[in-house]
Amino acid sequence: MTYQNYTLEQLQQIDAAHHLHPFTDHKDLRDAGSRVITHAKGPFIYDAAGNEILDGMAGLWCVAIGYGRDELADAAYAQMKELPYYNSFFRCSTPTPILLSQKLAEIAPSNMNQVFYGSSGSEANDTALRLVRWYWALEGKPRKNRVISRHMAYHGSTITGASLGGMQGMHDQLGGAVPNIAHVMMPYAYELAQPGESDHDFGLRAARAVEDEILRVGADNVAAFIGEPIQGAGGVKIPPASYWPEIQRICRQYDVLLMLDEVITGYGRTGDWFAAQSMGIEADTITTAKALTSGYQPLSALFVSDRVAATIVEKGGEFYHGYTYSGHPVACAVALKNIEIIEREGMIERVRDETGPYLAKALKERIEGHDLVGEVRSFGFLGAIEIVRDKATRQRFQPGGSAAVLIRDHAIANGMMLRATGDTMILSPPLIWTKETIDMACDRIVKALDLAKEDLRNAG
Numbered sequence: 131m132t133y134q135n136y137t138l139e140q141l142q143q144i145d146a147a148h149h150l151h152p153f154t155d156h157k158d159l160r161d162a163g164s165r166v167i168t169h170a171k172g173p174f175i176y177d178a179a180g181n182e183i184l185d186g187m188a189g190l191w192c193v194a195i196g197y198g199r200d201e202l203a204d205a206a207y208a209q210m211k212e213l214p215y216y217n218s219f220f221r222c223s224t225p226t227p228i229l230l231s232q233k234l235a236e237i238a239p240s241n242m243n244q245v246f247y248g249s250s251g252s253e254a255n256d257t258a259l260r261l262v263r264w265y266w267a268l269e270g271k272p273r274k275n276r277v278i279s280r281h282m283a284y285h286g287s288t289i290t291g292a293s294l295g296g297m298q299g300m301h302d303q304l305g306g307a308v309p310n311i312a313h314v315m316m317p318y319a320y321e322l323a324q325p326g327e328s329d330h331d332f333g334l335r336a337a338r339a340v341e342d343e344i345l346r347v348g349a350d351n352v353a354a355f356i357g358e359p360i361q362g363a364g365g366v367k368i369p370p371a372s373y374w375p376e377i378q379r380i381c382r383q384y385d386v387l388l389m390l391d392e393v394i395t396g397y398g399r400t401g402d403w404f405a406a407q408s409m410g411i412e413a414d415t416i417t418t419a420k421a422l423t424s425g426y427q428p429l430s431a432l433f434v435s436d437r438v439a440a441t442i443v444e445k446g447g448e449f450y451h452g453y454t455y456s457g458h459p460v461a462c463a464v465a466l467k468n469i470e471i472i473e474r475e476g477m478i479e480r481v482r483d484e485t486g487p488y489l490a491k492a493l494k495e496r497i498e499g500h501d502l503v504g505e506v507r508s509f510g511f512l513g514a515i516e517i518v519r520d521k522a523t524r525q526r527f528q529p530g531g532s533a534a535v536l537i538r539d540h541a542i543a544n545g546m547m548l549r550a551t552g553d554t555m556i557l558s559p560p561l562i563w564t565k566e567t568i569d570m571a572c573d574r575i576v577k578a579l580d581l582a583k584e585d586l587r588n589a590g
């Protein structure tokens with residue numbers, strides 16, 4: 131790579147002139163100039179201005195095993211030399227997706243033994259929607275095709291992903307969503323529980339919003355419910371423990387399929403291979419991507435339950451669906467090595483037994499008492515910090531989200547990559563963080579909160 135021949139300013143100019151970015155206000159980006167990340171090692175990223183930043187987001191929720199893993203580069207190199215590409219269409223296959231499928235079936239919940247590959251979470255959700263609707267058609271119920279999702283859900287950015295998702299801003303730009311998808315309330319107790327309502331009762335009420343929708347349109351018209359076990363991009367919303375068992379009960383009672391989107395929660399983040407296992411949920415499809423390769427290659431795997439797979443195989447004939455890069459040999463080689471490393475280094479057990487509980491404790495003891503913080507919450511290695519003007523009334527700063535962005539900018543300037551979603555700061559560290567890394571992160575977050583508090587006080 132010869133980017134070293136360019137100055138940072140030159141790279142920023144070229145970027146602004148020719149590169150349209152995802153989820154970006156381009157006028158804003160062109161005024162400010164992009165932050166150019168040039169290299170990374172372990173838990174740190176480095177930008178072209180020479181700053182070292184602790185990556186509290188694992189890239190974009192994906193770099194589970196940290197940066198700079200030669201073994202993944204070597205696996206990709208070896209596979210590229212031997213067979214860089216061949217497809218899995220027309221009765222062909224290649225060795226790495228075959229062996230990855232075996233491994234994934236081994237670690238998945240026991241009712242899931244088959245996977246369909248794509249290159250992104252959005253593609254996997256597109257496949258999942260097609261599969262569940264086709265399943266019901268094959269079962270003689272073509273009208274059972276509606277899907278229930280939640281407000282603020284994130285299921286990707288293609289038209290299907292955005293339609294399944296519950297982000298109003300995305301819907302407004304779609305010019306027509308995929309039909310027959312409804313959105314109900316999310317299990318977000320901090321904002322939506324009534325005064326005096328227990329977490330348990332709120333969880334049941336949020337789940338029963340799904341039942342209400344099933345009863346409203348008729349169970350014969352509802353194919354599936356889709357949900358992230360913990361809503362990620364929507365603000366790390368961790369449902370009360372009563373929520374998922376009640377959702378499971380409702381799905382079983384009305385014979386509605388359960389689609390889990392584990393694109394963030396999959397591969398160790400919750401202290402198990404999958405959140406389905408952490409929360410005891412039995413699903414019909416599970417969408418995974420991100421940490422499947424730790425982001426070193428683009429790859430998604432959609433798990434399909436034995437029930438759905440049996441119908442597809444027995445009654446379906448050809449599935450007119452697939453991607454050029456389904457089962458890409460290089461991406462699958464990298465995924466195999468990534469999973470081997472997660473296992474070999476005991477990362478999941480460490481998050482479950484040691485670092486996850488330590489992160490929870492550190493957030494409670496060091497962050498929750500801060501004047502700007504209304505609540506902290508975490509599950510495994512997913513965390514959230516609610517930013518408020520008034521702790522007691524939970525009143526937010528105006529305009530919405532502005533205080534969180536201020537904190538984020540102070541955090542980055544002080545060597546800590548964090549994200550702001552609305553009035554919530556979110557955290558999704560690589561699974562390799564140690565107790566010392568968590569302490570370092572908390573030091574930097576406290577500093578950012580203090581600096582923001584000063585700014586906000588000066589602004590009145």
Ligand SMILES: *Cc1c(COP(=O)(O)O)cnc(C)c1O
Binds near residue numbers: 250287291391419
């Ligand atoms: C990131 C994400 C997706 C979309 O994945 P892409 O690879 O960006 O298409 C889908 N669902 C969830 C929960 C995600 O976090």
